[in-house]
Structure formats: C-alpha cells, structure tokens
Amino acid sequence: MYPASFEYHKAESVDQALAALAENPDLKVIAGGHSLLPAMKLRLAQPPALLDIWGIQEMKGITRDGDHWVVGAMTTHADVLRSDLPLFPEVAGWVGDPMVRNRGTIGGSLAHADPSADYPAAALALGVEFVIRGPGGERTVHADDMFQGMFESAVQPGELLTHIRIPATTQASAYEKFRHPASHYAVVGVAVVRHADSSVRAAYTGAAEKAHRLNKLEDAVNGSQAVPTGLVDAGDLLGDRFASAEYRAHLVDVLAARAIERLG
Amino acid sequence: MNVTLTVNGKTYTRDVEPRTLLVHFIREDLGLTGTHVGCDTSQCGACTVHLNGDAVKSCTLLAVQAQGADITTIEGLGTPGDLHPLQTGFWEEHGLQCGFCTPGMIMASAELLKHTPNPSEDQIRHHLEGNYCRCTGYHNIVKAVQHAAGAMQGASQAADD
Numbered sequence: 001m002y003p004a005s006f007e008y009h010k011a012e013s014v015d016q017a018l019a020a021l022a023e024n025p026d027l028k029v030i031a032g033g034h035s036l037l038p039a040m041k042l043r044l045a046q047p048p049a050l051l052d053i054w055g056i057q058e059m060k061g062i063t064r065d066g067d068h069w070v071v072g073a074m075t076t077h078a079d080v081l082r083s084d085l086p087l088f089p090e091v092a093g094w095v096g097d098p099m100v101r102n103r104g105t106i107g108g109s110l111a112h113a114d115p116s117a118d119y120p121a122a123a124l125a126l127g128v129e130f131v132i133r134g135p136g137g138e139r140t141v142h143a144d145d146m147f148q149g150m151f152e153s154a155v156q157p158g159e160l161l162t163h164i165r166i167p168a169t170t171q172a173s174a175y176e177k178f179r180h181p182a183s184h185y186a187v188v189g190v191a192v193v194r195h196a197d198s199s200v201r202a203a204y205t206g207a208a209e210k211a212h213r214l215n216k217l218e219d220a221v222n223g224s225q226a227v228p229t230g231l232v233d234a235g236d237l238l239g240d241r242f243a244s245a246e247y248r249a250h251l252v253d254v255l256a257a258r259a260i261e262r263l264g
Numbered sequence: 265m266n267v268t269l270t271v272n273g274k275t276y277t278r279d280v281e282p283r284t285l286l287v288h289f290i291r292e293d294l295g296l297t298g299t300h301v302g303c304d305t306s307q308c309g310a311c312t313v314h315l316n317g318d319a320v321k322s323c324t325l326l327a328v329q330a331q332g333a334d335i336t337t338i339e340g341l342g343t344p345g346d347l348h349p350l351q352t353g354f355w356e357e358h359g360l361q362c363g364f365c366t367p368g369m370i371m372a373s374a375e376l377l378k379h380t381p382n383p384s385e386d387q388i389r390h391h392l393e394g395n396y397c398r399c400t401g402y403h404n405i406v407k408a409v410q411h412a413a414g415a416m417q418g419a420s421q422a423a424d425d
Contacts, residue, residue, distance in 0.1 A: 008265065008282035008328050030329075037324050038306045041285075050282070052329060078318070097394025099309060099372065102318040103325070182307065184393070 003040035007049035014133055014162055017053055021158045022135055027051040029160065031074060031108030034100050059107070059162050068129075069166040073107020080106050085166060087173035087193060091122045094177050096184050110146070111161045113153040113210060115238075116185035120147050120211035122175060124203035125191035128166050134159035150209040169196035174262035176255040178206075180242060187243050188251040190214070192259040200263070202256065207237045207248040217256050227260050229253045269333050271296065272340030280327050287311040289327035290337060298338040298367050302396065309395030312368040313337050319375035321394070338367035341374065349412040349419070350374055359408030361399035368395050373409045381420075382413055 009027065011017035021027055028047035030036050031054065039045040053059065059074040062083050069085050078101040081092040088106070095101055095109070095118055109119050110130070122128075123143045130141045132155055141154045148154060155161050170193050177189040186206030194200050200221045202214040216231045232252050239245035268277040271294060278293050290296050290313065301323055302310030311323040314336040342348035350370045353359065360366045369392065376383055376391040383391070388409045389402065397405060 002285065002288070003283045005281065005283055008326070033326070033329065034306065034324055037326070041304055041306075041323075054329065097309070098375065098391055099312055099319050099321045099394050100306070100324075103320050 003037070004043060004046040006040075006047055008052065009049065010052045010055060012055050012057075014056060014058060014160060017051060017056065017160055018133060018135065018158070020051055021160070024049060025157060029053055029111075031111075032076065032104040033108075034096065034104035035108065035112045035114060053160070064168065065165070067167065067169050069168050071106060071164050071166060073111070073161045073163060074105050075107070077101035077104050077106065077109075086168065086170045087122050087126055087175060087191065088119070088166070090173075091118045091175045091191070094118050094175065094179065094184075094186075094189070107161045107164065110164065111153050111155045113147050113149075113151050114185070115150050115208065115210050116180075116183075116187075116206045117211075118175070118177065118186055118189050118205060121186075121189050121191040121203040121205035123164070124211055124213055125173070125193040125201045126166055126170065127193075127195070127201060128164050130154065130161055131163040131165065132159050133162050138162075140165075144213070147210040152210070167195065170194065171196065171198065172263045174259040176259040176262075178251050178255060188248050188255055190252060190255040190259050192217075192256070192263055194263050200260075202259070204232065204252050204256070207232065207245075207252060209238060214252070214256060217260070221260060227257050231256055265328060267327050267331055269327075269330050269335060271335045272337060278327075282326060282328050284327045285323055286313075286315075286325040286327050286330050286335075287322035289330075290322060290335070293327075296337050296339050300364055300367055302364060302368075307394070307396065308365070308368070309372060309392075310365050310368040312371040312395065314371060314375065317378075319372050336371075338370060341370065348374070349415040350377070350409070352415065353408040353410075353412035354405075357404050357408040357411050359400065359405045360397075365395060365397045365399075369397065369405055373412070376409070377413055377416060381417060383409070385410070 026048045059072040077092040077095045128143045173193040175191045178187045188206045192202040202217045205211040234245040234249040237245040300310035302308035306324040313322045
C-alpha cells in the first residue's frame with residue numbers, strides 16, 4: 001500500500017535539520033520510520049513533507065561521559081540490544097522483531113511517545129535525561145517531564161531530540177512485559193530500577209494514555225514493605241478489545257511483583 | 265526524484281516518487297518479484313531483504329531512504345543451479361507449503377546464521393518472530409534452518425581441513 005504523496009528532504013547534521021525545520025513548519029521528522037511509515041501506509045498520517053534524519057552521524061552511537069551513558073537518538077534498537085547500557089538492552093529485545101530492531105531507533109520511539117511502547121517505562125525508571133535542541137539552543141528534559149500525553153512528548157515543533165543521558169550507576173534493573181502476540185507492543189510493561197543510593201524507581205507502560213511512575217510500588221519498596229497489590233486504579237487506565245482496564249490493572253500488579261523479585 | 269542503489273551486485277538508477285516503498289521499487293521498477301508483500305502493517309516479514317548487511321522489512325522503507333545502499337534479495341542469495349544452503353534446507357525439510365513467506369523466512373534466517381552459525385531451536389524461533397507463516401506451523405521451517413546451519417558448518421569445516 002502506498003502512502004499519500006509527500007515531499008522528501010534530508011538532513012546530514014543537527015544544524016541542517018534545525019534550519020530546515022525553522023524554514024518549513026510542515027516538515028515531519030522521520031528517523032527509522034518504523035512507527036511513522038506504517039501509519040502513513042494506512043493513511044493514519046499524511047504529512048505533506050518528510051525530513052529524513054537517518055544520515056545525521058552525530059546522533060548515532062553510545063558513549064560514556066563520567067557517570068552517565070550518552071546515547072544518540074538515531075541509535076537503532078539492535079545496537080541498544082548489543083550494548084552495555086543498564087536495562088535498555090533487555091527492553092530493546094522486546095521491541096518488534098529483529099528486522100524492526102535493525103531500523104527503528106531509540107530516539108524515534110521515545111519522541112513518538114506511543115502509549116504502548118516499551119522504552120518510556122524504562123526511561124522513567126532509570127531517570128533518563130533527554131537532550132533536545134531547537135532554535136533557542138539546547139535544553140535538557142527529565143524523564144518525569146518527557147511524556148505528556150498519548151503520542152505527545154516534550155519535544156516541540158521545530159525541535160529535535162538529539163541524545164539521551166542514562167545514569168550508569170544503577171545497581172539492578174528488570175523489565176517485565178505482557179506483549180500483544182501479533183503487534184508485539186506492550187499490553188502492559190513494568191520497569192524497575194534500583195539506583196546507586198539503593199532507592200527504587202518503577203514505571204508502567206501500555207495501560208494508560210502514557211507511561212507513568214508506579215508511586216505506590218516505589219513507596220512500599222523504599223519503605224522496606226512487601227509489594228502491595230492494587231498498584232494502579234483501573235479507572236485511570238485504558239481498555240480496548242485486547243484487554244480491559246481491569247485486566248491491565250491486574251497485569252501491572254503481577255508484572256511489578258515479578259520485576260521486584262528479579263531485583264533481588 | 266532520482267535513486268541510485270545496488271541490488272544483488274548490480275547498480276540501478278531510477279526516477280521514483282518519494283512515496284515509493286522499497287519493496288515496490290524492487291518488485292515493480294526492477295522486476296525482482298521474489299520479494300513478497302504479505303501485509304499492510306509491517307508485521308509479516310514476507311518483504312525481508314538485506315540492506316547493507318542487515319535484514320529489514322522493505323515495505324517499511326522508502327526507496328529514497330535506501331539511496332546508495334547495497335541490497336540483497338532472495339534472487340541474490342543463490343541460483344537455481346547453485347542454491348544457498350538455506351534454499352536447499354527449505355527444499356529438503358519441506359519448510360514451505362504455499363511458499364509465500366519463504367523468501368522472507370530465508371532472508372531473515374540468513375542474518376541469524378551470519379551472527380549465530382549454530383543456533384538452538386529456541387534461537388531460531390525467536391529470530392523468526394517477525395516472519396509469519398500461515399501454512400506450516402513453523403515446525404519444518406525450524407528444521408530447514410537447522411539443516412542449513414549443519415550444511416554451512418560442514419562446508420566451513422571442510423574448507424578448514
């Protein structure tokens with residue numbers, strides 16, 4: 001199936017991309033294209049013009065900067081899977097399938113903010129920082145402020161998510177997922193991380209309009225209490241023909257208990 | 265717009281609309297119809313080709329995104345007179361019924377065997393999770409990949425001896 005017609009532009013550097021975005025507000029950024037192109041093929045999205053940022057080398061690869069890892073937004077899921085990053089390799093192994101992972105990118109997925117994507121839960125649990133560049137320069141957004149709604153991240157029109165910064169000092173982490181058998185998206189996913197100061201951060205994805213922290217779980221575990229049930233209220237969740245809100249609330253409890261057990 | 269890319273060792277330049285998907289470019293502009301389209305949702309894997317050595321779904325790439333790329337399709341893997349061990353494996357183990365998914369299965373498996381020459385059954389099934397078969401129940405597909413892995417290991421041992 002063919003997408004609707006569009007103009008195609010390419011950027012080879014972040015500066016070039018920002019200049020193009022400033023000049024043409026109709027430009028839709030395409031990274032690996034593994035969320036955008038499927039939507040365009042079904043005509044759920046019909047952007048008049050694309051800006052291809054795949055060729056921006058300064059946005060690829062994984063480096064260490066003191067007590068942080070710095071991951072280029074255009075790093076593929078396959079490269080994340082093979083890396084020494086905390087938690088993200090395990091999460092990348094759950095994304096799509098091997099062909100999708102060869103092309104889809106971590107930054108593309110995070111900026112897209114799909115409510116059923118895996119990475120947002122991991123980003124919240126890890127306390128990742130997002131490096132975003134725009135016409136006014138560079139700004140850093142904490143994971144807690146990154147995911148603002150369904151398919152809505154903190155990245156504004158005219159801006160580009162260029163890198164993410166991940167604390168390299170975590171003690172332990174786990175991601176537990178109940179995946180949709182056909183789409184491989186999360187029906188529910190729960191990520192938990194024990195940080196350098198022994199505190200635990202936890203988050204879930206797939207069950208609501210966006211990924212959220214699991215405050216009840218964090219309070220219990222950080223207070224040395226047993227993992228409670230009823231971590232989320234079904235009234236705050238979304239149900240669909242695959243799983244009701246009540247079932248998703250149950251899955252959050254089950255997956256959270258498994259993830260905490262794996263922290264040891 | 266003009267696109268130049270290499271498919272199975274041969275370089276092509278064609279004028280395409282930006283919305284042309286790589287799979288349609290391969291099938292309709294180049295006439296290489298071994299690469300199939302099995303779904304509209306980027307799930308089935310029938311369109312799998314290698315792009316600069318990586319297995320990708322050619323239905324989820326624009327031809328213009330593949331500018332300058334080196335692509336291998338099922339036609340570039342072996343010839344009727346000199347089949348790739350995976351093609352022989354699917355033949356010997358009856359790894360297909362209708363055959364529609366087979367090119368994608370073989371291209372995905374070829375990437376697996378490149379990184380994991382002796383995969384376990386579990387590794388094969390896991391690696392093929394992006395390739396759908398609606399006939400075989402996958403059982404003989406797994407045996408076909410194991411057959412190919414054995415043949416390729418035998419060949420590389422013979423070369424070492």
